[in-house]
Every structure is written in C-alpha cells, then in structure tokens.
C-alpha cells in the first residue's frame with residue numbers, strides 16, 4: 028500500500044461512482060462547462076459504451092456501484108426521440124445484466140439532465156423501464172443562478188423540477204465565482220425555495236479548464252460561501268456532513284469515466300487537451316489520481332490535521348490549479364471546521 032492509500036485508507040466511499048458521457052451535444056452552453064456542445068459524436072452509438080463499462084467492471088473491487096449517465100444533454104429536444112429512448116433502455120438493461128454477471132450487491136443508474144426539456148413522457152417511460160428491470164433509477168439535475176439559464180429556460184427548468192419531484196435524487200449547485208457572488212447577496216432564489224422544501228442540495232466544486240480565470244473562486248470566496256451556507260443553509264452537503272458527522276469519506280469519489288469517444292479515464296476528462304493540462308501544477312494522468320491526491324495531502328499536511336477524520340478534503344483537481352488565488356496562509360477547510368466549532372455547532 029503506498030502512502031496516499033495508507034493515509035486515505037478509511038476515507039474512501041464504499042460505493043464506486045461511474046460517469047458515462049454518452050456524447051457532448053447540448054441544448055445549453057453554460058460558460059463554466061468544458062464540453063463541445065455542437066459535437067454529435069456518440070449520439071447514434073450509445074450502446075457501444077457497454078464495452079468500456081464492462082472493461083471497468085471486470086476490474087471493479089467494490090460491490091456497490093452507481094452510474095451517472097449524461098451528455099451533454101441526454102434529453103435535449105433536438106435529439107431525444109423514440110430510437111434514443113430505446114437505446115437508453117437497452118443501455119440500462121445491458122448495465123443491469125453486467126451488474127449481475129460481476130455479482131455487484133447493488134447497482135444504481137442516475138440520469139443527469141439540465142431539465143430544460145419538453146419530452147417528459149419519454150423520460151417517464153425510461154424511468155419506468157429501468158425500475159421494471161429491477162434497477163434503482165433516478166434523475167439528477169443542477170441549478171446555477173448565473174450562466175446556465177435564460178429567463179424562459181429557467182421557467183421550463185422550474186416546472187420540470189416540480190413535475191419530476193419524486194424522481195429527483197438531488198440538485199447540484201456549482202461553486203463558481205459568479206454563483207458564489209450571487210448567493211452571498213442572500214437572494215431568496217430557487218435554491219432557497221427547494222432547500223426549504225427539503226430537497227437534497229449539494230455543492231459541487233468547480234474544476235478548472237483553460238477558461239478558468241473567470242469561474243475559479245479564490246480561497247476567500249470559498250470560505251465566504253462555506254460560512255454563509257453554515258449560517259443559512261446548514262443542510263447543504265458537504266456542510267451538513269462537516270457539522271453532523273464525526274467521520275467522513277473524501278468528497279472526491281475518484282469517478283471512473285467513459286467519454287463520448289469511449290476513452291476510459293479517471294476525472295481527467297477536463298484536461299485531455301494540452302492547453303487544459305497546462306493549467307495544472309502536477310502532471311495530470313488519465314487513469315491515475317495519485318499524483319494530485321499526493322500533492323493535496325502534502326500541501327496541507329492533512330495527515331497531522333486535527334480535523335482529518337471529519338474533513339472531506341477538497342477537489343484535488345481544483346487545488347492543483349496553477350493560477351489559484353490563495354490569500355490565506357492556512358487551509359480553507361481548516362478555517363471552516365474551526366468556524367463550525369466556534370459557532371458551537373459541534
């Protein structure tokens with residue numbers, strides 16, 4: 028066992044996450060997203076992904092797996108038709124069969140969508156077909172107050188959130204610079220509404236690419252939004268876990284990825300291109316997260332930290348960004364754990 032594995036031995040999730048990018052085509056063009064939304068590669072070869080998925084499963088050591096299946100936008104009106112729906116159902120059947128073949132104890136499929144869509148019956152057919160084949164299947168979506176929606180799209184999104192209320196696994200909110208700035212003004216926005224209706228909201232770390240300058244938050248902005256969430260939205264993950272749990276696993280789920288062209292990798296999807304790779308201090312490797320994990324653990328000296336057990340650490344990719352603006356001389360998570368203690372929340 029190498030040093031990184033040794034330090035993180037009790038901090039890995041029992042469930043292995045897979046992220047399957049069927050294609051990159053999308054009906055939106057969020058400015059923080061690294062994909063090429065006009066690229067139609069993969070739309071007519073959805074089932075080919077089963078080959079890469081099986082190659083991953085052959086070596087899978089964990090017994091619980093969940094697959095996040097996404098595009099681009101898998102339910103985009105421009106492309107979502109009867110054939111594509113049937114391909115998704117066959118894909119889900121193929122995955123379920125592979126789950127049995129490799130004797131996983133649990134297997135779930137999340138369909139990741141921007142919910143700016145109108146073919147709702149097809150989505151319902153898909154979810155029903157998955158459940159009929161015994162596969163736990165949900166929808167996952169994202170809300171970004173800045174950059175994602177125009178006015179009509181936001182209305183479509185809101186309507187669909189309520190329409191698929193019981194099918195939603197949760198709503199992700201991305202910690203980009205402009206989203207953070209917006210939430211710090213304490214708006215009573217859609218996230219506020221959903222949070223108070225009990226929806227599971229979780230904050231995702233922004234992963235930098237070559238356009239990161241406008242979206243990558245500073246450590247001070249991260250601290251400001253964490254403390255704001257602690258004060259106003261303490262049930263947002265991972266804030267809730269930091270407050271309530273004595274021990275937490277790392278938030279990086281070392282997702283195993285299949286890209287639109289069948290490429291298999293770990294979360295290096297953003298940094299395949301030389302211009303993106305140039306944004307990082309460490310040599311980012313396609314199928315090995317160890318160098319970025321090691322760089323993080325060494326930079327903050329996590330193994331000696333008093334908060335190590337309850338900390339989820341940060342996104343290893345984000346902290347490897349060469350141009351990160353860091354004004355604090357200590358770890359932002361450490362400062363946040365201390366803030367929680369000083370507030371008497373633990």
Ligand SMILES: C[S@@+](CC[C@H](N)C(=O)[O-])C[C@H]1O[C@@H](n2cnc3c(N)ncnc32)[C@H](O)[C@@H]1O
Nearest residue numbers: 059060097098099100139140141169232233234
């Ligand atoms: C690429 S999208 C595809 C699925 C769907 N179109 C959607 O937006 O939910 C999947 C997830 O990636 C997130 N995402 C996009 N750009 C990102 C970035 N630079 N860093 C981290 N997450 C990002 C989105 O917010 C979304 O939750």
Ligand code: SF4
Nearest residue numbers: 053056057060099141
């Ligand atoms: S909706 Fe999803 S895939 Fe499309 S641009 Fe936005 S984050 Fe990227």
Ligand code: SF4
Nearest residue numbers: 327329332338358361
């Ligand atoms: S608080 Fe900072 S130094 Fe401590 S374990 Fe978490 S990331 Fe590492």
